[in-house]
Amino acid sequence: MPLADSIRKILGPLLTLVLLAGVSLGIWYSFQGRQTEQRAGGIETVRGLSGSEKIPFLKDPRVLERLESLGLRLEAHKAGSREIALRPDLSEFDFAYPAGTPAATRIQKEKGKHQAFPTFFTPMAIASWKPVVEVLEAQGIVQKRDETWYIIDMLKLMRWMDAGKRWRDIPGNSQYPVGKSVLVSTTDIRTSNSAAMYLALLSYLANDRNVVQDESQASAVLPVVAPMFLKQGYQESSSAGPFEDYIAMGMGKAPLVLVYESQFIEHLAKTPPAARNPDMVLLYPEPTVYTKHMLVPLSERGRRLGELLAGDADLQRLAVEYGYRVAQPGLFESVNRGRGIAAPATLLDVVDPPTYEILEKMITAIERMAAQ
Numbered sequence: 035m036p037l038a039d040s041i042r043k044i045l046g047p048l049l050t051l052v053l054l055a056g057v058s059l060g061i062w063y064s065f066q067g068r069q070t071e072q073r074a075g076g077i078e079t080v081r082g083l084s085g086s087e088k089i090p091f092l093k094d095p096r097v098l099e100r101l102e103s104l105g106l107r108l109e110a111h112k113a114g115s116r117e118i119a120l121r122p123d124l125s126e127f128d129f130a131y132p133a134g135t136p137a138a139t140r141i142q143k144e145k146g147k148h149q150a151f152p153t154f155f156t157p158m159a160i161a162s163w164k165p166v167v168e169v170l171e172a173q174g175i176v177q178k179r180d181e182t183w184y185i186i187d188m189l190k191l192m193r194w195m196d197a198g199k200r201w202r203d204i205p206g207n208s209q210y211p212v213g214k215s216v217l218v219s220t221t222d223i224r225t226s227n228s229a230a231m232y233l234a235l236l237s238y239l240a241n242d243r244n245v246v247q248d249e250s251q252a253s254a255v256l257p258v259v260a261p262m263f264l265k266q267g268y269q270e271s272s273s274a275g276p277f278e279d280y281i282a283m284g285m286g287k288a289p290l291v292l293v294y295e296s297q298f299i300e301h302l303a304k305t306p307p308a309a310r311n312p313d314m315v316l317l318y319p320e321p322t323v324y325t326k327h328m329l330v331p332l333s334e335r336g337r338r339l340g341e342l343l344a345g346d347a348d349l350q351r352l353a354v355e356y357g358y359r360v361a362q363p364g365l366f367e368s369v370n371r372g373r374g375i376a377a378p379a380t381l382l383d384v385v386d387p388p389t390y391e392i393l394e395k396m397i398t399a400i401e402r403m404a405a406q
Contacts, residue, residue, distance in 0.1 A: 077102055080335040081109040082129035083118045085227065086272035087294050088327060091356040092131075100348050106339055114225035114272040116397075119144070129336030131329045133273070133294070134227035138328035139390040151329045151340030154350070154358035156296040157381055158231050158325060160185065160218060160317040161277065163285040165209035167315050172206055176317060181376040185319045189239050191216070195262050201289070210289065215265060219276055220292045222269040224401055229263065231323045232292050233396060234387035236262060238321070246388045252396050260400045273297065285313075294325060295377070299357030302375050321383040327358070 084092055091097060092110040101108050113121070115132035119140040124130060130141045138150050167183060170176040170191070177186045185191060194216045202211045223229035237246045240255035263269075270276055277297045280288045298316045329344070331337035343349055350360045354369045367379040387393055 077105055077107045078335050078338075079107045079109060080128045080333075080339050082111070082127045082131055082332070082336060082339075083113045083121065083124070084110045084131040085115040085118070085133040085327075086112045086274040087133060087228075087297060088131065089274075090300065091353060091358075094352065094356075097349065097352055100346070100352070101339070101342065104342055104346070106335065106342070108339070112272070112274075114221070115227035116223075116230065117225040117271065125332065127336075128333040129329055129331050129339055131327070132227060133325050133327055134231060134387075135326050135328060136230060136387060136390045136393050137227050138326075138330050140394070141330045143390075145330070145332065147330055147332065149331055149337065149340075151331070151344040153327050153329055153340070153343040154353045154360045155324050155326045156294045156358055157318065157322045157384065158228065158235065159293055159295045159298065159322065160319060161280050161291045161293045161298055162289060162315045162317050164313045164315055166285065166289045167317070168209050169201070169204055169207045173204065180378070182378045183315055183317050185317050188235075188319045188321070192236060192239055192258075192262075196258055210285070212286075214289070216290075217262065217266055218290045218292050219266060219279075219288050220263065220269060221273055221276060222271050223263050223397055224404075225271040226273060227325060228273045228292055228294060229269070230393060230397060231325055231387060233259060233263070233400075234393060235319065235321070235323050235385070237388065237396065238385050245386055246392055246396070248392070249395060252388075252392055252399070256396060256399055259396075260403055263400055264404055277301075290317075294357075296357030296359075299370065299375055299377060303355065303357065303373055307374050316377075318378065318381065321385045322381060323387060324384055 089110060089112050092108060098108055110131070115134055115137045118124070118130050118132045119137045124141070124145065132138055132141065142148065142150060167176055175185060175187045175191050177184055199216045200213055201207060201216060202213055218232065220229040220232050223233060236259040237252070237255045238244065240258045241251055246252050246255060273294060276288065276291050277293050280291045280293070281301065295316065302310055329336070329340040331340050350362060351365065354360055354365050359366045370377050
């Protein structure tokens with residue numbers, strides 16, 4: 035065999051081994067670089083998507099500092115809760131943190147995740163104004179009990195909306211005689227949990243005060259409840275938008291706005307008592323629906339974050355400062371009493387939303403109606 039051929043036979047495999055070793059070393063260094071970045075200073079970076087309503091809490095320096103002391107550097111990015119559930123790139127994140135059990139359930143189902151952490155919860159409420167409340171009170175729709183305003187006849191209010199009643203048509207209404215239709219302003223039901231929870235409440239009332247359980251019941255209530263979304267016109271994609279309009283534009287823009295109780299309390303807490311608008315009123319529908327803020331971990335870092343947000347006493351107390359309710363008895367009431375904020379300690383008339391599958395069918399049907 036010629037010498038040159040022998041050398042080629044020997045060097046060929048050697049060069050291949052060297053090339054493979056180089057590639058492997060490059061991959062190892064790249065992996066180590068990412069690990070070093072994520073574990074800088076012994077702290078792991080945890081990235082995820084959250085509903086807009088929780089972003090102020092998740093970006094609070096006290097929350098970030100507490101998490102870093104426990105080994106996590108948090109990067110939370112804002113998205114609508116139902117939008118999070120539909121994101122095709124969700125696997126690139128460590129956690130998904132929507133508002134509401136239905137959105138969390140969808141994420142778990144789509145990603146094959148069996149774990150979710152119920153971190154805290156808040157009831158759905160309706161932000162309004164004293165002149166509007168006086169009109170509704172005169173009609174027997176609203177009543178004040180123990181420093182709290184309740185919509186005691188939510189069914190009557192819903193019938194007004196179904197009939198297309200306008201504010202100026204309400205007998206004796208001199209406080210708010212405008213031509214706007216009586217409607218509760220919500221977010222876009224295609225992207226946001228708060229609108230989905232409003233649908234859950236309306237469908238319960240339209241179904242003779244029973245949770246919608248199957249497709250036949252869903253089909254029966256849709257002609258009643260769908261127009262209450264379709265008549266609104268433009269809707270924001272997440273819950274921060276309507277509440278910001280309520281604060282900035284006042285009664286003319288938003289006489290009745292669906293909000294999370296936590297948003298209203300957070301605003302009051304950040305406003306000095308002397309500067310709080312005395313005309314702002316929070317109405318609690320009877321019945322109402324709780325929104326549970328469920329963190330779905332998509333990685334080990336996400337699981338650690340979920341454990342801390344749900345179980346760390348310091349983080350739970352900070353959540354209460356942002357208006358959220360937690361499992362610890364009395365904490366919500368004591369924190370708010372100390373800030374001069376009146377909120378009911380407990381709500382008795384609370385209903386469950388439909389199952390994830392039934393709620394999705396109703397939302398999809400409303401989407402089709404909106405596209406026609």
